[in-house]
Amino acid sequence: MTAAPIPGSPAQTEQAAPVTFAKALNRALADSMEQDPSVLMFGEDVGTLGGVFRITDGLTARFGEQRCFDTPLAESGIVGMAVGMAMNGMRPVVEMQFDAFAYPAFQQVVSHVAKMANRTRGSVRLPMVIRIPYAGGIGGVEHHCDSSEAYYVHTPGLTVLTPSTVADAYTMLRDAIASDDPIVFMEPKKLYFAKDLVDLDALAARWPEAAKQSIGRAVVAREGSDATLIAYGPSVAAALTAADIAAGEGRSLEVIDVRSLSPFDDETVCASVRKTGRAVVVAEAPGFASMAAEIVARVQERCFHSLAAPVRRVTGFDVPYPAPKLENFFLPGPDRILDAVDELQWEDAL
Amino acid sequence: MTISAEQENRVRQTFGISVEDYMLPAHEQIQMVDPQGRRAEPGVRQAGHEYPVPDDAALLEAYAQLVIGRRFNDQNSALVRQGRMAVYPSSHGQEACQVAAALCLDDGDWLFPTYRDAVAVMSRGVDPVEAMTLFRGDWHGGYDPMAYRVGIQCTPLTTQLLHAVGVAHAAKLRGENTVVMALCGDGATSEGDFHEALNFAAVFQLPVIFFVQNNKYAISVPLAQQSVAPSLAHKAVGYGMAGEHVDGNDVVALLAVLKRAVALAKSGSGPLLVEANTYRIQSHTNADDATRYRQDSEVAEWLAKDPLTRMQAFLRSEGLLDDDADAEIAARAEAIATRLRDGMNAEPEVDPQDLFRFLYTEPNPQLDEQSAQLAEELRREGSAS
Numbered sequence: 217m218t219a220a221p222i223p224g225s226p227a228q229t230e231q232a233a234p235v236t237f238a239k240a241l242n243r244a245l246a247d248s249m250e251q252d253p254s255v256l257m258f259g260e261d262v263g264t265l266g267g268v269f270r271i272t273d274g275l276t277a278r279f280g281e282q283r284c285f286d287t288p289l290a291e292s293g294i295v296g297m298a299v300g301m302a303m304n305g306m307r308p309v310v311e312m313q314f315d316a317f318a319y320p321a322f323q324q325v326v327s328h329v330a331k332m333a334n335r336t337r338g339s340v341r342l343p344m345v346i347r348i349p350y351a352g353g354i355g356g357v358e359h360h361c362d363s364s365e366a367y368y369v370h371t372p373g374l375t376v377l378t379p380s381t382v383a384d385a386y387t388m389l390r391d392a393i394a395s396d397d398p399i400v401f402m403e404p405k406k407l408y409f410a411k412d413l414v415d416l417d418a419l420a421a422r423w424p425e426a427a428k429q430s431i432g433r434a435v436v437a438r439e440g441s442d443a444t445l446i447a448y449g450p451s452v453a454a455a456l457t458a459a460d461i462a463a464g465e466g467r468s469l470e471v472i473d474v475r476s477l478s479p480f481d482d483e484t485v486c487a488s489v490r491k492t493g494r495a496v497v498v499a500e501a502p503g504f505a506s507m508a509a510e511i512v513a514r515v516q517e518r519c520f521h522s523l524a525a526p527v528r529r530v531t532g533f534d535v536p537y538p539a540p541k542l543e544n545f546f547l548p549g550p551d552r553i554l555d556a557v558d559e560l561q562w563e564d565a566l
Numbered sequence: 567m568t569i570s571a572e573q574e575n576r577v578r579q580t581f582g583i584s585v586e587d588y589m590l591p592a593h594e595q596i597q598m599v600d601p602q603g604r605r606a607e608p609g610v611r612q613a614g615h616e617y618p619v620p621d622d623a624a625l626l627e628a629y630a631q632l633v634i635g636r637r638f639n640d641q642n643s644a645l646v647r648q649g650r651m652a653v654y655p656s657s658h659g660q661e662a663c664q665v666a667a668a669l670c671l672d673d674g675d676w677l678f679p680t681y682r683d684a685v686a687v688m689s690r691g692v693d694p695v696e697a698m699t700l701f702r703g704d705w706h707g708g709y710d711p712m713a714y715r716v717g718i719q720c721t722p723l724t725t726q727l728l729h730a731v732g733v734a735h736a737a738k739l740r741g742e743n744t745v746v747m748a749l750c751g752d753g754a755t756s757e758g759d760f761h762e763a764l765n766f767a768a769v770f771q772l773p774v775i776f777f778v779q780n781n782k783y784a785i786s787v788p789l790a791q792q793s794v795a796p797s798l799a800h801k802a803v804g805y806g807m808a809g810e811h812v813d814g815n816d817v818v819a820l821l822a823v824l825k826r827a828v829a830l831a832k833s834g835s836g837p838l839l840v841e842a843n844t845y846r847i848q849s850h851t852n853a854d855d856a857t858r859y860r861q862d863s864e865v866a867e868w869l870a871k872d873p874l875t876r877m878q879a880f881l882r883s884e885g886l887l888d889d890d891a892d893a894e895i896a897a898r899a900e901a902i903a904t905r906l907r908d909g910m911n912a913e914p915e916v917d918p919q920d921l922f923r924f925l926y927t928e929p930n931p932q933l934d935e936q937s938a939q940l941a942e943e944l945r946r947e948g949s950a951s
Contacts, residue, residue: 221685245777256739278685282739287766287769288762288765288766288769290761290762290765290766291758292728292758292762293759293762293763293765293766294692294732295728295732295768296727296728296729296732296762296763297723297728297729297731297732297735298732299728299729299732300728300729300730300731300732300734300735300736301732301733301735301736303711303712303717303729303732303733303736304732304733304736304737304740305740306736306739308732323722323725323759324725324728324759324864327725328722328725328729329720331706332718333924333925333927334924334925335705335706335707335718336707336710336711336712336718337707337710337924338922338923338924339710339711340711340712340718346608358577372925372927373926375926394927396927397926397927397928415629431928432928432929432930432931437822446828457912459805479926479930479931479932483931486603519678520656526683540698549680
């Protein structure tokens with residue numbers, strides 16, 4: 217688990233202090249609950265314990281057991297109950313303790329959360345957020361490190377967001393809670409205790425006027441001119457590190473943080489690829505039929521005439537998430553990313 | 567047991583029995599009118615399971631809704647045969663359950679139905695054509711759930727019980743005096759969401775009535791292969807709530823039991839489970855062949871317990887129904903059948919752009935692009951013809 221600052225973070229002001237990703241999420245929940253009494257938080261161990269990652273720390277003490285509470289251990293129950301609460305005037309935020317623990321709730325997510333507005337021709341909207349700690353890099357045991365985003369991204373009716381910076385953790389979660397549509401909010405768990413210099417008070421003061429920029433918006437995390445690395449969530453840090461190393465070798469890589477997996481920001485991504493003419497998509501999930509595959513397809517469809525080389529994917533292998541002693545062989549790191557960059561048909565490589 | 571002293575006292579004062587006895591269903595199913603339409607012998611009543619007969623107006627309205635529901639079922643089956651509807655899961659024989667479920671609720675209460683509960687949906691006030699839109703194939707819904715306080719008819723088994731729990735939880739937190747009636751069938755009690763919903767409702771003490779229409783078959787699988795519990799109502803005890811089982815073809819008993827369940831839930835007693843013993847006279851849907859898995863003699867046995875003729879005989883013997891009143895009700899039913907037939911025979915107008923309209927509240931460039939693509943395809947098609 218890294219404690220190093222995440223490069224490229226915005227909102228570094230004079231009052232900026234080291235803040236963890238977890239604290240930013242916690243503050244986003246607290247500020248949302250403070251501002252809107254219909255916002256509720258529930259799930260397994262989110263009450264007295266404050267969640268296994270402490271994302272809900274102190275919320276029960278501050279807002280009471282009716283606003284932040286533990287449920288019986290049943291994920292389908294948690295999501296299904298949230299559907300009914302959202303139907304009846306509440307804005308529930310639920311925590312799935314780990315990525316693979318959300319699978320028992322999959323039926324509720326795909327059959328009801330995603331479809332309710334459509335089935336009722338818009339008369340029932342579900343303003344709910346399903347928070348899912350996801351992906352690896354923490355040495356977790358089986359069923360604790362899945363990159364499950366493709367399942368949700370593939371489902372029409374869902375909005376799927378994933379932040380990669382401390383500032384985005386705050387702002388994007390607030391945006392998600394404020395949205396009238398159901399949101400699957402994927403939290404890269406290896407970032408929970410990463411710190412960055414962020415002024416949360418300033419971010420809070422700027423929300424929502426300067427915010428509501430999460431849904432459907434990618435950002436340029438680092439500017440460059442030779443090739444574009446397109447990454448999201450847990451892979452943004454690896455892409456930025458790769459860009460750092462490449463800069464030392466005289467190659468300028470732009471890094472796009474996708475942030476909103478669905479809907480997808482073709483405009484920002486394609487503007488970058490048209491500028492650089494080369495692209496590598498980086499993601500932890502197995503690459504076959506994945507979010508990375510979708511990004512490659514979209515870029516090739518839209519930017520074909522700007523491309524100097526085929527768009528490459530650097531992803532996890534098509535295997536179950538490996539045991540802790542093997543995960544370093546699986547996760548796409550800077551070396552694998554730079555190898556892919558080297559394959560992009562550079563004239564100077566001839 | 568983790569029963570509180572307060573709960574123990576409340577049950578003792580109200581029913582004169584222990585909480586454990588209160589949670590257990592009656593030894594025999596509650597019946598108030600026998601299959602011949604006579605008042606059932608009070609011998610089966612036991613402490614904690616006495617129910618008053620509903621008032622005359624409630625009984626007459628229930629009968630009217632039974633007649634309307636039967637006519638509605640017949641009309642829908644005819645519409646399927648005529649190709650006007652894709653599929654219809656008939657509730658012929660189960661009308662008493664559906665009518666009672668709807669009639670025991672107040673305006674502010676909620677109903678969460680399954681795909682087989684169109685009669686309940688209609689008894690709750692939903693327009694018959696809107697109630698059938700789903701089955702005609704225009705859309706995956708037909709009525710506005712918020713306007714009627716009726717959840718959208720649910721096809722995946724039992725998932726709607728959790729939505730009912732959530733609506734009740736929100737109502738409780740907001741201080742609304744609202745009860746939620748959640749319907750499911752016998753097969754649904756095997757699903758995980760059934761257990762999660764009952765447990766959540768009990769743990770959070772929510773005003774939900776779980777009403778199981780035990781029609782004896784989950785498509786072709788008989789109850790004996792679904793559960794070996796003494797009754798489905800017994801399942802309540804494990805969650806710490808009361809269960810009751812009732813003759814599902816006796817609308818008088820159903821109304822009495824469900825009305826009390828609603829009153830108890832409104833008083834803050836938490837959820838209840840009611841099992842109705844009934845029978846699906848017709849096949850699962852028109853696509854099913856029930857002769858492959860059940861005997862004619864069994865069907866004949868249940869035809870003799872028909873909820874409609876039973877109630878008619880009862881009301882006539884009580885002097886509450888005569889030929890004129892019966893004719894009036896039949897005319898009401900016929901008017902609804904006519905309205906349904908006319909609505910279903912009218913060619914539905916569909917707008918292809920509706921495909922994209924009801925997914926997100928915020929603009930979505932991907933869908934906007936696909937919507938423009940479809941519009942262009944239709945424009946070209948239009949100019950070519």
